[in-house]
Every structure is written in C-alpha cells, then in structure tokens.
Amino acid sequence: MRRRGEDLPLPREVRVLAIVAFVVALGFGVVAPAIPLFVRDYGVGTTAVGFAVSAFAFFRFVSAFGSGSLVERAGERVVLAAGLVVVAVTTGAAGFAGNFPLFVGLRAAGGVGSAMFTVAALSLLLRTAPAAQRGRAAATYQGGFILGGIAGPAAGGFLAEISPRVPFFVYAGFLLVAGAVALVLLRPAALPPVGTPPAATAAADEDRAPAPGLRSALRSRAYLAALVANLGVGWVLFGVRNSLVPLYVTEELGQTVAWAGAGLLAGSVAQAVGLLRAGRLSDSWGRRPSLVLGTGLATASIAVLVLPPSTVVFLLAMATFGLGASLLASVPAAVVGDVSPARGGRVVAVFQMVADLGAVTGPLVAGWLTDAFSFQVAFAVSAGVLGLGLLAALAMPRTVRPAA
Template sequence: MPRRPRSAAGAPAMPREVRVLAVVAFVVALGFGIVAPAIPLFARSYGVGTTAVGLAVSAFAFFRFVSAFAGGSLVERFGERTVLAAGLLVVAVTTGAAGLATSFPLFLALRAAGGLGSAMFTVSALSLLLRVAPATHRGRASATYQGGFILGGIAGPAAGGFLTEASPRLPFLVYAVTLLVAGAVALVRLRAVPPPAGAAAPGSPDPASSPAAGPAADAAATGLAAALRSRAYLAALVANLGVGWVLFGVRNSLVPLYAVEELGRTAAWAGAGLLAGSVAQALGLLRAGRLVDTWGRRPSLVLGAALATASLAVLVLPPATWAFLGSMAAFGLAASLLASAPASIVGDVDPARGGRTVAVFQMAADAGAIAGPLVAGWLADAVSYQAAFAASTGVLALGLLAALAVPRGVPSRPAVG
C-alpha cells in the first residue's frame, strides 16, 4: 500500500485525492445548481399539474435514498474510484436524455434513474475521502470537500436562470456535460487506492464467505453492525438527519414562503436570508475542519448541534426580519461544523472500505431532506409556520442530545501519527 504523504514536520499531509474530490464536488454542484431552476419549468411544459411537478423534483431524491445502501455495497466490492465514475456517467446520461425527453413519463423515469447514479457518486466519494484522509486531517478534508459543493451551489443557480430563459432544455444538456467533465477528472486524477489490510479487494468475494476468513476480515465484513453499536456513529446519524431535514429540506422549501407570507417581505429578502446562510457556512468551513481535528469530534459536534438548535428556535418566536437573517447566518455557521464533525466520526468508526457505513450515514440526510419539507409543510398549513419551525427545532435537538450522550473522549482529538 502506498505510503501517505507527509509534511516537512513529519505529520500526515492532506492527500491529493481530497483536493481532486473537492474539484469534482464543485463541478457536480455547479451543474446541479444550473439545472435546478429548469426542472419545474420544464416539467410544467408537458402540461402537467403542480403535484406532478413536485413528483419530478422528489423522484430524484427518493431513488437516491432507496439505492444508497446498494451503492455502498458496490463500493465495497468494486472500489470507490470505479463506482464514483460510473455514478457520474449514469447521472450524465440520464440528465442529458431527460433534457431531450418527449413525454412526461419518460422525463420522470430518467430523473428517477439519475437518483441511482447520484447515490453511487455520493457514497463512493465520501467513502474515499474518509479513507484516504489521515485521522488528524479528517475534519479539514470533510470541510474542503463540502466547500466545493457550497461554492458550486452558489454559482450554479445564477447561470441556470439565464440558460433556462434561452431554452428549458439547455440546462439539462449543460449539466450532463459538467458531469462528464467531473467523471473524466475523477478517472484521470484519482488513483486507485487499495483497501486496508484485512479488507476485501475490489471484485473479490465477501471476506465473511471465505473459509479462511480471519478476525481482520470479519471486522471488515461486519463494519456496519459494529458501527451501529457505537454511540458516536448513532450521534453522527441523528445529526445528519437534522442537517438533511433543515439544510436540504425546510430551508429550501419553507423559508422562502416564510419570508414572503409571514414577514411580508419580497422574494429578494428570502434570497438574502439563504445567501447569508450559505456565505456563513462557507466562511465557517475555513475554521470548522481544523476545530474538529484539534479540539475533538465530540465537543465540535455538541457545539454545532447546539448552535443549529438555537438558531432555528429563533424562528419559533414572533416574526422579525432581523431575527430571520440572524437565524439563517447562525445556522450556516452551525452547518459548517455539522458538515465536518459527523463525517469525521464516521471515518473514525469505520476507517476501512466502509461503503455501507457511509451509505447509511448518507441515507440519514436524504431521509431528512425527504421528510422535512413534507412534515414542516403540513404543519405550516394546518397550524402555523412557528409550529413547523418548532418541530424542526425538535429534530435538531435530538441531534444535540445524541451528541451529549457520546462518551467524553470517544472519539477524541486524534493523535498525530
């Protein structure tokens, strides 16, 4: 197995794969941001109703969720690099074809198939990131990777709006090209990293099925079962559920409506709130990763969960524009810690080729992103926006309780090796 690069001081240096994965993440998020404004408009062009338009948006996320575990199994069998490139190819082909679809059922089927490829990419990329990054740098590696997504997500929608005005099909074709570029970068710049000693080589049978399987092979085969017995891993799952619920769900679906209907502001103010959160998260990532690596996983997770819970609780109070903007910015800072600490914990708990361990972690966020808008939207209609935000605050509070339940020092600040 190739030796890890080391800095001049002898400490492990950040592997090249981390920077490559950050570039790939930026390109993928850029393309996704480009196509996002076009999806509802393009779906509407088939003459379907609002419910069908919503189905076109959620089909991608749903099939990404249900296929994530299978993606983790593929990672353990064939290796991260292969599954990552294949996933990007699947999304590229299905997205390009969706832009040329002549009927709504075909468009919907292609969007759903794209979710399968997205699960393959997401699970394999995070699995590779956590495996190649030294324990002393996992927080910074996670922050660097998430930074690529955030920057791409900020830049993409602006370009997508202009492209959609030219033609609603054009963003799909541009997104397909960006995915092919990302896949090419991954194949050329990512090295095939062999599994750790005792883990199965890509394409080999499950080590648990081998008559000669020893303790190391058994540990590799039962990585998920062992992780589920870890309070640290369970805390990471609950925290990621909250991130998906609020950051990828409620923030995008409910917050713009809250700004317009409850605060009485224009859509520009809603955009300002979302932008404040994104900028705060991007700035927070500059320090959050180092904090996770030097201060420790548990205290960083507790701080992030506490700040996230408090920031959303502000929206349960009577509506005020200043409180709204402050809440969005504070949640962005919390999200920077929750993008680094839980992922680092997953890498600590299962540092081998833990595709299924990473897949379940990703599924927690996807489950939150699917359930959050539905539950919060129903509460906003049936009761009030404050009730919807109170329920979302409760989900984040569960993450805080789970973080507090992690034993002190487990996982602790990693030693430099």
C-alpha cells in the same frame, strides 16, 4: 520537529474530490431552475412538477444502501465514475425526452447514479484522509459543493432563458468532465513505499483491514450521534430551509422574496466562512465538543424563529444556522471515518441515507404543521429534530483528539 497532522497537506484524493464536488454541484445548480419550466412544457400541473423533482431524491434514497454494497465489492473509484456517467447519460437523455413519464423515468435513474457517486466519494474521502485530517478533509469536500451550488443557479437561469433543454446538456457535459477527472486523477490505493516508518505502515494496514460491519457501527454511540446529526442536516438544511423559509418571509414577516434570498445568502456565506475553521476545529479540539457546538448553534438558530416574527431575528438566525451547518457538514462525516476507517460502503451509505430521509420528510412534515397550526410550530418541531442531534452528541464517549 514533527509537524502536527492537521497542519500537513491534505492527500491528493481530497483535493481531487473537492474539484469533482464543485463541478457536480455547479452542474446541478445549472439544471435546477430549468426543471419546473421544462416539465411545464408537457402541459402538466404543479403537483407533477413536484413529482418530477421528488423522483430523483426518492430513488437516490432507496438505492444508497445498494450503492454502499457495490462500493465494498468494486471499489470507490469505479463506482464513483460509473455513478457520474449514469447521471450524465440520463440527464442528457432527459433533455430529449418527448413525454412526461419518460422524463420522470430518466430522472429516477439519475437518482440511482447520484447515490453511487455520493456514497463512493464520501467513502473514498474518509478512507484516504488520516484521522488527524478527516475533519479538514470533509470541510474541503463540502466547500466544493457549496461553491458550486452558489455559482450554478445564476448560470442555470440564464441558460434556461435560451431554452429549458440547454441546461440538461450542459449538466451532462459537466458530469462527464467530472467522471473523467475521477478516473484519471483518483489513483487506486497503493502499498506503502519501501522505508515507510512503522507508524505510517500501521496506519496503512488499518486502512486495508476489513471494514467493521454495519451492526458493529450501529453499536457505537459516536456513529449513532453522527446519524442523528445528519438527519437534522437533511431535515433543515436540505429541506425546511428551502421549502418553508421563503413562505415564512413573505407570509409571516410580510417581506418580499428578496429578503428570503438575503436570509438564505447570509446562511450560505456564514457556512462557507465557517468551513474554513470547522474542519480544523474538529481535528484539533475533538469530535465530541465540535459536534456539540455545531448541533447547539443549529438548534438555537431555528428555535428563535418560534419567537414573534422579526426580520432582524430571522437574518441573525439564518447566519447562525450557517455557522452551525459548517460544523455539521464536516464533523459527523469525520466521526463516520473514525468508526469505519477502512472501506465501509454500507456504513457510509446509511449515513447518507438519513440525510436524504430528512430532506424528503422534513418539508412534508413542516408543511403539514404550518397548514394545520403555524410556522412557529413547524420551526419548533424542526428545532426538536436538531436538538436530538445535540443530545446524541452529548452522549458520545469522551475521547482523545485524533492522532497526528
């Protein structure tokens, strides 16, 4: 009896990419607590600290599309390893930077390398994972990032106590290890072996076919839904949740920072647990209903924060958002893989760019709305951004489940 596609083992490339993602996220978590302390040593103010952090994200955003074009020309494996080396070299050099402008310049160059790695890794993941496993593959990959992101900051805080420079050198070392792993274990795509069944050969031919252009992808309602959903992920998960939630807990709920940490932890744990099922749900139930569920949970969880302040409601909202985020971490990426199963660097790059755009603009808009009006207005607008993803998911065409 033939096994269902989602029950088969994942391709080796997916497991390797998950390990690389864990190492990268672990290193990033190590260096994150040290950046404000390190920049302060230059004698600059808080605004300059924020500028140093934003430089990395901004250059990551503006270079993503070029990274997608580079992937289409040079291949994912080369661009992925090169991106990791760029971030490793610039991060290690930043630890030796003797002045603030040089430090910011090195961080900006690191953002370019980060874009190269991210676009190449996701492009390779979606190209090598069969259609019936793309949701599970994306969930496995994101799980590596989440686990590394949870473990990194604790070690980073300890290392920063020794010296603010030490985390930069440790992060650079992690990245070089990840780059070596990528070069050694991510083998170039091979032709199907002799005797490959016709169905498998057809699938392999599809993977080697020219990638559909970006214009063609933008005419797909499924791809547009993935973009809008990913914008909400960047806006709330990578932006508002980290910038606004701690202030909401201390100023609106009147609780200590520890309660903010508890809420963020509840969301991270729920997301990690949800990822165990989110990928399989996307592959077995279908992309459209899974995306509707993910955007629906995320929208509702942020919308309830518009209600009168309550610590219990806040904790439940963070946990519910984590469950929704587990679906949003895997389903939109699987949709992009369905739209562009061959090497589609620019298609993947635009998908990544909308998340970065949300991560940059979300905190700025939500912060302004909070100062001008209230936390509730900021959360209402954020829920509206997530709600656009729900509407786009509902507008997706109804399709059969991915083929086994």
